[in-house]
Amino acid sequence: MKTRREILQGLIVSIGGASALAACNGAATVFATKSGSVGRFYTANEMALVSRISELIIPRTETPGALDANVPGYLDGLMADWANEETQQVHRNALQMLQSQLGDRVNGDFLDVTEAVAESALTELDAAAFEGDESLRGYRTLKSYVSQAYFATEDGAIDELKWVAVPGRWDPAVEIPA
Amino acid sequence: MADFDAIVVGSGMSGGMSAKELTERGLKVLVLERGPEIIPERDYVDQLAPWESPNLDNVAQDEIAEHYPKQYGGVAYAIKESNKHFWVKDDEHPYEEAEGTRYDWLRGYHTGGRSIMWSRQTYRLSNLDFEANKTDGHGIDWPVRYEEIVPWYEKVETFIGIAGSAEGLPQLPDSIFQPAFELTDAEKELKAKVESAFPERNVIPARVAHLTDATEEQRSLGRSNCQVRNRCHFGCTFKAYFSSLNATLPAAERTGNLTMVHNAIVQSIEYDAETNRVTGVQVVDAETNEKHLYTAKVIFLNASTIASAMILLQSKSVTFPNGLANRSDQVGRNLMDHVSGAGAAGLMSGFDNMKVFGRRPCGIYIPRYANLNGQDKPYLRGFGFQGGASPLGNAGGQIPGIGRQFKEAHKKSGPWRVSIGAFGEQLPNSNNRVTLHPSKRDRWGNPLALLNVTYSENEYTMLEEASKDAVAMLEAAGCTNITSSDVNLTRPGNRIHEMGSVRMGRDPSDSVLNGWCQAHDVPNLFVTDGSFMVSSGCQNPSLTYMAFTARAVDYAVDLLADGSI
Numbered sequence: 001m002k003t004r005r006e007i008l009q010g011l012i013v014s015i016g017g018a019s020a021l022a023a024c025n026g027a028a029t030v031f032a033t034k035s036g037s038v039g040r041f042y043t044a045n046e047m048a049l050v051s052r053i054s055e056l057i058i059p060r061t062e063t064p065g066a067l068d069a070n071v072p073g074y075l076d077g078l079m080a081d082w083a084n085e086e087t088q089q090v091h092r093n094a095l096q097m098l099q100s101q102l103g104d105r106v107n108g109d110f111l112d113v114t115e116a117v118a119e120s121a122l123t124e125l126d127a128a129a130f131e132g133d134e135s136l137r138g139y140r141t142l143k144s145y146v147s148q149a150y151f152a153t154e155d156g157a158i159d160e161l162k163w164v165a166v167p168g169r170w171d172p173a174v175e176i177p178a
Numbered sequence: 179m180a181d182f183d184a185i186v187v188g189s190g191m192s193g194g195m196s197a198k199e200l201t202e203r204g205l206k207v208l209v210l211e212r213g214p215e216i217i218p219e220r221d222y223v224d225q226l227a228p229w230e231s232p233n234l235d236n237v238a239q240d241e242i243a244e245h246y247p248k249q250y251g252g253v254a255y256a257i258k259e260s261n262k263h264f265w266v267k268d269d270e271h272p273y274e275e276a277e278g279t280r281y282d283w284l285r286g287y288h289t290g291g292r293s294i295m296w297s298r299q300t301y302r303l304s305n306l307d308f309e310a311n312k313t314d315g316h317g318i319d320w321p322v323r324y325e326e327i328v329p330w331y332e333k334v335e336t337f338i339g340i341a342g343s344a345e346g347l348p349q350l351p352d353s354i355f356q357p358a359f360e361l362t363d364a365e366k367e368l369k370a371k372v373e374s375a376f377p378e379r380n381v382i383p384a385r386v387a388h389l390t391d392a393t394e395e396q397r398s399l400g401r402s403n404c405q406v407r408n409r410c411h412f413g414c415t416f417k418a419y420f421s422s423l424n425a426t427l428p429a430a431e432r433t434g435n436l437t438m439v440h441n442a443i444v445q446s447i448e449y450d451a452e453t454n455r456v457t458g459v460q461v462v463d464a465e466t467n468e469k470h471l472y473t474a475k476v477i478f479l480n481a482s483t484i485a486s487a488m489i490l491l492q493s494k495s496v497t498f499p500n501g502l503a504n505r506s507d508q509v510g511r512n513l514m515d516h517v518s519g520a521g522a523a524g525l526m527s528g529f530d531n532m533k534v535f536g537r538r539p540c541g542i543y544i545p546r547y548a549n550l551n552g553q554d555k556p557y558l559r560g561f562g563f564q565g566g567a568s569p570l571g572n573a574g575g576q577i578p579g580i581g582r583q584f585k586e587a588h589k590k591s592g593p594w595r596v597s598i599g600a601f602g603e604q605l606p607n608s609n610n611r612v613t614l615h616p617s618k619r620d621r622w623g624n625p626l627a628l629l630n631v632t633y634s635e636n637e638y639t640m641l642e643e644a645s646k647d648a649v650a651m652l653e654a655a656g657c658t659n660i661t662s663s664d665v666n667l668t669r670p671g672n673r674i675h676e677m678g679s680v681r682m683g684r685d686p687s688d689s690v691l692n693g694w695c696q697a698h699d700v701p702n703l704f705v706t707d708g709s710f711m712v713s714s715g716c717q718n719p720s721l722t723y724m725a726f727t728a729r730a731v732d733y734a735v736d737l738l739a740d741g742s743i
Binding site for chain 1: 225228530
């Protein structure tokens with residue numbers, strides 16, 4: 001089976017991008033941490049928390065979820081390699097705040113409760129965050145990271161978003177089937 | 179005997195056009211580029227998929243602070259980890275701002291200059307613009323009128339390729355177009371409602387330098403139609419958007435008359451008082467610090483507005499103690515840009531069942547409507563809006579809800595988000611200027627640019643009104659959740675349309691160039707980048723630079739042929 005890269009290369013040739021091929025070599029590598037362990041930035045507890053929240057925000061359905069796409073590992077890499085100290089600290093504080101707030105909502109440890117209880121607690125917290133509770137700003141940032149990271153992975157971009165490398169045309173009005 | 183017939187300083191938007199036009203007329207041309215060579219096959223990064231760029235393709239925050247504080251502060255949307263090599267490092271290429279002022283000098287040093295990274299919006303000026311200074315008394319009169327430049331617009335447009343729609347608007351004359359990127363349904367609704375509520379306003383597809391029906395000539399240069407990826411800031415392997423690297427330089431190259439030297443930083447232009455001619459260009463190699471003098475019969479300065487003015491100021495002689503061709507003392511003055519910082523956004527319902535296919539590299543344009551027939555606004559001149567309407571989707575994670583419904587939000591489009599932002603004209607003002615810093619030097623010994631630019635009351639008033647107009651238009655379109663932040667003018671330079679520092683005019687006592695971009699004081703010196711601009715209009719200016727360049731080359735080659743320069 002052809003890889004996506006090979007398909008893309010074939011497409012470039014077929015539509016006449018004369019000098020395209022060399023540009024396909026030497027792609028960058030993504031250094032994401034494997035899920036479920038101590039990260040390069042996250043402690044084991046933080047990794048577990050981010051894993052649980054990520055999968056609740058973007059669960060596995062007919063398509064891969066946040067854990068399938070290793071979103072927690074992606075965020076660990078983001079914090080370790082992209083973030084400066086200030087951003088790292090803000091993120092760490094946000095996770096602490098979330099663990100505490102979610103713990104209050106479930107009357108216990110958010111990481112230990114059942115899926116249904118956790119989902120219900122996060123649904124409430126999410127609603128409060130989007131109703132303007134400023135103390136939950138850190139959650140909105142985390143949610144943005146999770147969403148962006150998910151759609152930047154091959155699972156999220158290809159399987160869920162149906163991202164195509166070379167659309168080749170512009171259609172401004174495509175009807176969505178009901 | 180000169181080394182070359184012509185030297186072109188700079189390989190960007192206008193330098194590439196100088197090179198093409200000169201070489202196609204048979205001249206042996208040297209192009210000097212201060213930065214390293216960009217080889218598309220090696221250096222374009224448009225083919226990277228999202229998952230091939232770590233960290234959401236963000237440049238590490240500590241690295242931004244160290245190397246890109248100005249560049250990133252100005253164009254965070256365009257500088258990514260994978261394409262950061264297209265932008266200068268501020269610590270390697272510093273500049274100074276006059277006390278109490280700020281300036282964004284945003285740029286890249288390499289083959290093609292900023293034509294690699296531009297946002298490709300392409301509009302003609304009109305006679306409204308060419309007569310603006312004369313009408314309201316700010317700045318000096320343009321020595322050229324619209325009709326004179328029309329054939330050169332046409333020549334350039336035919337070559338570069340512009341996607342757009344013919345609208346017949348006198349204030350924004352039609353170009354020679356390839357098919358436009360069609361408006362989305364929400365944009366069509368915006369158009370219908372805005373044009374009905376405000377008959378003097380129009381909502382049209384943005385005009386962009388993208389191929390949508392490539393000509394034989396364009397294909398012969400290895401260019402093909404736009405593939406609608408919106409990866410333009412990363413280079414374009416399809417060479418579908420115009421850049422000098424994608425089009426004019428290859429056209430020059432194939433004549434066999436082009437020589438390009440990279441890493442060649444111009445220190446001065448040599449002047450011979452006896453003949454009253456410039457004779458050559460003194461450069462220092464950016465990597466080896468070796469100096470070299472290249473000679474030619476005619477010199478085209480296309481280093482970009484600030485740099486071209488500085489090269490003239492650095493070229494002092496007994497005849498020109500204040501800088502080459504600067505008897506008027508206008509070199510470095512009248513620095514302009516466009517000004518943004520006002521706009522509005524809102525949501526439009528009724529299109530939840532629609533989505534788009536493809537990633538369009540542009541949006542809508544609302545041409546200038548202010549002061550078209552006499553002065554009828556509380557400010558002079560005018561502005562256009564750029565914007566667009568697209569499905570909100572999951573808004574980068576910024577919509578409520580978790581789980582399946584959130585995950586699949588992008589499939590449902592949801593409401594469509596409309597946003598428009600103003601690009602306004604900045605009045606010419608001789609106090610807005612670049613000078614040579616009196617003491618600070620860069621690592622090659624050249625003076626640093628000292629920028630001193632502030633806005634006038636007119637720009638503030640204009641943008642306040644633009645903000646109100648933006649809200650009114652979105653209200654007329656039936657938008658909800660309309661937001662319009664406080665007017666906060668972009669820093670001078672931030673629109674990356676800096677221009678005007680070597681202006682043209684009829685009178686050698688108050689202008690540097692004549693209407694042919696030829697120095698009044700030195701007949702074989704031409705400046706055809708944005709420096710020559712006498713007023714800024716509110717339209718994105720690259721097309722105008724190239725049209726004047728083609729016209730200046732035609733004039734210069736004729737003068738060379740008849741022996742008068």
